Amino acid sequence: MNYHWNWHIFFEPSPNGTGTYLDMLLSGLMVTIVTSLAAWVIALATGAIVGVMRTLPSKVANFFGFCYVEFFRNMPLLVQLFLWFFVLPELLPHAWGLWLKQLPNAPFYTAAIGTGLFMSARVAEQTRAGINSLPRGQKMAATALGLRTAQVYRYVLLPISFRIILPPLTSEFLSTIKNTSVALTIGLIELTAEARAMQEFSFQVFEAFTAATVLYLLINIVVVIAMHFVERRVAIPGYISGK
Amino acid sequence: MRRVSGMGLAVVVAWFAAQAPLGEAPARADELSGTLKKIRETGSIALGFRDSSIPFSYLDNNQKPIGYALDICYAVVDAVKKELKLDKLAVELVPVSSSTRIPLLANGTIDLECGSTTNNPERQRQVAFGHTHFLTATRFISKKTNRLDTIEDLRGKPVVATSGTSNIKQLIETNAARHLGINVIHAKDHAEAFLMVENDRAVAFVMDDILLAAFAVGSKNPDAYVISSDSFSKPEPCGIMLRRDDPAFKKVVDEATSALYRSPEGPKLYDKWFMQKIPPRGLDLNVPMGAELKHEFANPSDSSDPDAYKVM
Numbered sequence: 001m002n003y004h005w006n007w008h009i010f011f012e013p014s015p016n017g018t019g020t021y022l023d024m025l026l027s028g029l030m031v032t033i034v035t036s037l038a039a040w041v042i043a044l045a046t047g048a049i050v051g052v053m054r055t056l057p058s059k060v061a062n063f064f065g066f067c068y069v070e071f072f073r074n075m076p077l078l079v080q081l082f083l084w085f086f087v088l089p090e091l092l093p094h095a096w097g098l099w100l101k102q103l104p105n106a107p108f109y110t111a112a113i114g115t116g117l118f119m120s121a122r123v124a125e126q127t128r129a130g131i132n133s134l135p136r137g138q139k140m141a142a143t144a145l146g147l148r149t150a151q152v153y154r155y156v157l158l159p160i161s162f163r164i165i166l167p168p169l170t171s172e173f174l175s176t177i178k179n180t181s182v183a184l185t186i187g188l189i190e191l192t193a194e195a196r197a198m199q200e201f202s203f204q205v206f207e208a209f210t211a212a213t214v215l216y217l218l219i220n221i222v223v224v225i226a227m228h229f230v231e232r233r234v235a236i237p238g239y240i241s242g243k
Numbered sequence: 244m245r246r247v248s249g250m251g252l253a254v255v256v257a258w259f260a261a262q263a264p265l266g267e268a269p270a271r272a273d274e275l276s277g278t279l280k281k282i283r284e285t286g287s288i289a290l291g292f293r294d295s296s297i298p299f300s301y302l303d304n305n306q307k308p309i310g311y312a313l314d315i316c317y318a319v320v321d322a323v324k325k326e327l328k329l330d331k332l333a334v335e336l337v338p339v340s341s342s343t344r345i346p347l348l349a350n351g352t353i354d355l356e357c358g359s360t361t362n363n364p365e366r367q368r369q370v371a372f373g374h375t376h377f378l379t380a381t382r383f384i385s386k387k388t389n390r391l392d393t394i395e396d397l398r399g400k401p402v403v404a405t406s407g408t409s410n411i412k413q414l415i416e417t418n419a420a421r422h423l424g425i426n427v428i429h430a431k432d433h434a435e436a437f438l439m440v441e442n443d444r445a446v447a448f449v450m451d452d453i454l455l456a457a458f459a460v461g462s463k464n465p466d467a468y469v470i471s472s473d474s475f476s477k478p479e480p481c482g483i484m485l486r487r488d489d490p491a492f493k494k495v496v497d498e499a500t501s502a503l504y505r506s507p508e509g510p511k512l513y514d515k516w517f518m519q520k521i522p523p524r525g526l527d528l529n530v531p532m533g534a535e536l537k538h539e540f541a542n543p544s545d546s547s548d549p550d551a552y553k554v555m
Contacts, residue, residue, distance in 0.1 A: 001349050001350045001351070002348075002349050002351070002486045002487065002488065002489070003349035003350075003369075004368060004369055004487065006368070015365075015409075015412045015416070086438070086442075089442075089444075090442065098443060101442070101443060101444040102401055102443075102444070104426060106444075107428075107429075184406070184431065185431045185435075186431070187403075187406065187428055187429040187430055187431065188429075189406065189429055193406055193407075193429070196342055196406065196407050197406055197407040197411075199342065199345065199407075200341060200342075200407030200408065201365060201407070201409075201412065202365055202369075203345050203365065203366045203368070203369035203370060204369065205342070205345045205346055206346070
């Protein structure tokens with residue numbers, strides 16, 4: 001292979017005048033982290049609500065939850081981001097559309113909300129699975145104790161089911177982080193976009209993507225360790241894990 | 244652990260093996276090295292093309308790559324055939340993008356990149372370029388109704404450029420140096436950037452003037468757009484890209500391109516792609532050859548310095 005390796009490239013000034021190439025990648029990493037966190041908060045909150053709706057006795061709530069999940073999980077994330085970014089402003093009244101288009105940081109908001117909603121469908125399915133995995137007797141016993149439906153969920157079903165689905169939720173969190181890289185297609189300058197820009201400016205393509213890979217690996221390892229800690233912390237002795 | 248270090252050693256050895264032939268100058272005329280050797284052994288040459296760099300390198304209605312840069316590459320292919328005294332030389336066409344062109348060139352999947360890659364000193368540390376086939380300055384396109392012509396007119400407005408291009412770099416630099424407060428929007432590719440101007444997400448799109456001309460001509464309403472007279476850069480050279488440190492192959496490429504530019508075929512080739520209707524939609528870019536490029540065709544050069552192309 002005829003390739004000129006240059007690992008010192010990270011310490012050379014980048015052409016956009018804001019520091020070195022390393023600074024460029026780190027600023028991309030910050031954008032990735034902030035976007036992922038925002039998207040994950042949205043995914044978790046919306047997903048939990050929709051997941052609960054799918055297990056409620058109400059037919060209407062069930063149907064709404066069903067439509068929501070199928071809408072968001074059956075379309076590629078890329079297409080969804082394009083819809084939010086390019087199509088939505090055209091459907092709104094002209095003045096609103098224009099305001100939306102010229103909003104500063106529009107790619108960030110679109111990416112956080114778009115990725116968040118996409119991931120929320122997956123969180124909803126796991127919440128539903130978690131609740132449904134509990135023995136029917138739990139709900140019946142709670143009702144027999146005189147709890148209202150909201151209380152049954154709040155005090156009996158959700159605390160246990162969330163503990164059950166914690167490991168798959170960790171995977172979803174990791175997916176959220178990685179999925180934010182799709183947002184480079186709507187102009188979000190996150191880690192992958194900065195790596196691409198770096199290879200375009202310097203032509204050191206392998207160094208750029210190696211660095212991006214290592215940084216993705218690092219944030220994901222941090223998340224895995226943190227979630228492991230959370231799992232240990234909330235575990236109920238004798239239940240589920242049984243340790 | 245042993246396996247890992249063994250693999251590491253293999254990589255190092257392979258890397259040195261790949262580097263080794265480059266250091267040796269061809270001792271005898273019949274002893275080939277580098278790309279020419281590979282071409283003789285495989286009987287084929289691989290050209291990388293872009294799918295939408297109109298009119299340099301793009302796909303026509305039959306999904307066949309065509310363009311100004313490809314025609315120049317075919318002239319090089321003929322020269323290689325003559326140099327190696329081959330009866331026939333198979334031409335492989337490989338699609339490349341801005342992210343894949345370097346790895347594919349480095350690992351030998353393509354031998355030439357036929358597009359409109361800007362030749363600059365940073366890139367020359369990684370690759371080599373054939374003689375400049377076009378010069379382009381960075382300007383912006385906007386809707387006529389917005390009445391924007393100078394860079395100063397963009398003050399405080401949303402302006403789009405394609406991420407990872409030298410153009411966005413110039414926009415960011417100018418924005419910082421002149422305190423213009425431009426809200427720089429990054430687009431994934433040129434088509435998306437132009438779309439942003441079309442639907443008013445941005446007031447202007449900063450790009451190579453020739454590509455802007457192609458977008459304006461190809462748009463729904465070509466008369467609605469205007470390209471600025473102000474430019475962000477001097478006219479910058481674009482060339483055919485090839486592997487670095489391969490003097491024998493570079494010589495063939497240079498000789499073929501100089502011969503083409505200096506012959507009457509050179510200006511004719513330019514006219515074919517820039518002054519006449521081109522496939523697939525029969526659009527006419529109507530961009531006459533500038534004084535700098537005329538001068539360059541008479542004195543072919545692969546310099547990355549824009550000042551080298553200045554006409555006295």
